[in-house]
Amino acid sequence: MVDAQSTLTLDDSQRWAGVYKLLDRSSLIHPEFEPVDQIKEFIKEAKILVIGAGGLGCEILKNLALSGFCNIHVIDMDTIDVSNLNRQFLFRRADVGKPKAVTAAAFINKRVQGVTVTPHYCKIQDKDEDFYQEFALVICGLDSIEARRWMNATLFGMFDPENPDTMKPLIDGGTEGFKGQARVILPGNTSCYECSMDMLSKPTGFPLCTIANTPRLPEHCIEWASVLEWPNKHGERKMDTDDPKDIQWLYETALARAKQYNIQGVTYSLTQGVVKNIIPAIASTNAIIAASCCNEALKLASTSAKYLNNYMMYSGNDSVYTYTFEHQRKDDCPVCGNAVSKMEFRGDKTLEEFMDFLKEKPDAQLKKPSFAIAGKPLYLQAPKSLEEALRPNLLKPLKDLVSSGDQITVTDSTLPFSLQVEITLV
Amino acid sequence: MIKIWSMKKDNATVDKKKPKVSAAQIRVQKDLGELDLPKTMKMTFPNPEDLLNFELEISPDEAFYAGGTFKFSFAVNGNYPHDPPKVKCLQKIYHPNIQADGNICLNILREDWKPVLTLNSVMVGLQYLLLEPNADDPLNKEAAEDLRNNRRNFESNVHKSIRGGSVNGVQYDNVMSHK
Ligand SMILES: [Zn+2]
Numbered sequence: 175m176v177d178a179q180s181t182l183t184l185d186d187s188q189r190w191a192g193v194y195k196l197l198d199r200s201s202l203i204h205p206e207f208e209p210v211d212q213i214k215e216f217i218k219e220a221k222i223l224v225i226g227a228g229g230l231g232c233e234i235l236k237n238l239a240l241s242g243f244c245n246i247h248v249i250d251m252d253t254i255d256v257s258n259l260n261r262q263f264l265f266r267r268a269d270v271g272k273p274k275a276v277t278a279a280a281f282i283n284k285r286v287q288g289v290t291v292t293p294h295y296c297k298i299q300d301k302d303e304d305f306y307q308e309f310a311l312v313i314c315g316l317d318s319i320e321a322r323r324w325m326n327a328t329l330f331g332m333f334d335p336e337n338p339d340t341m342k343p344l345i346d347g348g349t350e351g352f353k354g355q356a357r358v359i360l361p362g363n364t365s366c367y368e369c370s371m372d373m374l375s376k377p378t379g380f381p382l383c384t385i386a387n388t389p390r391l392p393e394h395c396i397e398w399a400s401v402l403e404w405p406n407k408h409g410e411r412k413m414d415t416d417d418p419k420d421i422q423w424l425y426e427t428a429l430a431r432a433k434q435y436n437i438q439g440v441t442y443s444l445t446q447g448v449v450k451n452i453i454p455a456i457a458s459t460n461a462i463i464a465a466s467c468c469n470e471a472l473k474l475a476s477t478s479a480k481y482l483n484n485y486m487m488y489s490g491n492d493s494v495y496t497y498t499f500e501h502q503r504k505d506d507c508p509v510c511g512n513a514v515s516k517m518e519f520r521g522d523k524t525l526e527e528f529m530d531f532l533k534e535k536p537d538a539q540l541k542k543p544s545f546a547i548a549g550k551p552l553y554l555q556a557p558k559s560l561e562e563a564l565r566p567n568l569l570k571p572l573k574d575l576v577s578s579g580d581q582i583t584v585t586d587s588t589l590p591f592s593l594q595v596e597i598t599l600v
Numbered sequence: 601m602i603k604i605w606s607m608k609k610d611n612a613t614v615d616k617k618k619p620k621v622s623a624a625q626i627r628v629q630k631d632l633g634e635l636d637l638p639k640t641m642k643m644t645f646p647n648p649e650d651l652l653n654f655e656l657e658i659s660p661d662e663a664f665y666a667g668g669t670f671k672f673s674f675a676v677n678g679n680y681p682h683d684p685p686k687v688k689c690l691q692k693i694y695h696p697n698i699q700a701d702g703n704i705c706l707n708i709l710r711e712d713w714k715p716v717l718t719l720n721s722v723m724v725g726l727q728y729l730l731l732e733p734n735a736d737d738p739l740n741k742e743a744a745e746d747l748r749n750n751r752r753n754f755e756s757n758v759h760k761s762i763r764g765g766s767v768n769g770v771q772y773d774n775v776m777s778h779k
Contacts (some may be wrong), residue, residue, distance in 0.1 A: 371715065379711050382703060382739060386699070402703065508627065544632070549621050549629075551629070558643075559645065563645070
């Protein structure tokens, strides 16, 4: 064991005294925990990525910085809106219009000595796997389903069972009004975000004919403006829900329609809420969920206590109720149920011969398989026009269609979702 | 307790992996590969390498719209099947539930969409809309009133409109299959 004591200054032991009381002794919490200085070093140095610098993100950044994590990165693509100031406490009035990530990082860096928060003012999709590979752990505090699905799929895609360093724990927090959840997602081990997609209550759109002809609610007028009038007046130009000019246009258009039908309640902020699908945000729910996420981060990083396995739901809607359970993997999950199997096949054999091989393979049992690479079809059994267009590929040697290392996506009615075949041509 | 990641840093390089296929792409591949279209439907792919954007032709063999061929565009986004496909009618037709600009009032395209539904469900829904136009969910109010008040008159208006004729001063597209 390396003696890391020398690199811990007196300042450090004083600054993190509270946390070190936990890490310096054999834990009563977890009997197998061994207090070694490497753990403190790890917490100090491990790169932690926080996704989102909004309501949850501000809380998460603050908690991490006060728990001894000193190397934190944060990604957020948004700028500060005046309506954020009531709960996103790292921002001041003078910060309105500035990037959230940059402002939040500057605040923590100034406030908590020894901690470095590095901001990334961009979309998560702008970063590649090399970027995500550098982190020990990722905490998501987002309200976007799409962004979480992307992050989840990316971290699962990076995971290589033969290389433990590629396993990036994902701690996901989410809130909606008085309700929230925190969960620990370990690629290769637990269920994933995609497995729970059907637990989500999807915001229901209104029937198009109601919006078009019989509006009764202010929301109907706003949807009319955004779904039906926008394309009429702006043609191909896509609406930018982050642009106040576009929201203003929608608001005025919806308001005029509401007047026509004698409907009350169309406001600028309702317009923004409807088109951006903004859900109610309560500061203390964010605090509870962020606290739970950060404690899990500390437990995972220090191994000092058993981590959440794997889903904690909190509801303050009807008194207070919390429930922790092991959310189960879905066999047909498109992300984690999609094991890659490696296969070798002769490159001079045709795609048809490869298909016959899969059909005869007893553990595959495929009937009418379809093939694609990265979304590009090689052969599909249907529809007829596509089948005919792709049929010549069946007679081509595999080496003309794929290269070694390619992942062929195979779908078949007998498969719950798909089979990913990583092919090596021999 | 399992150490879930190694604390020592090693510089093992991680294999560069090729772009991964998205869940939406796999689901579309599955939906398409398992389609069994009736002879009244035909799909075309402007770019056969792009499975997310295509067209569907429906040629109903009975009811009001028999004899016509109706074209719809499908655009599937990266959030499919959480989001429904975006479907538009590409022709200007006289139909109570379809607007001149192509918007369609079909419940499973909006409020009743569920991820368990497939592209096939949407295609069946569109065909149903052509067989059984619904006067209660109007997008084209005049056509809906026409259908409700006088089915014979509605039928003759549809007959005219799908041959490129005008109804109430509005000219519609000729969508006859043999044109
Ligand atoms: Zn999953």
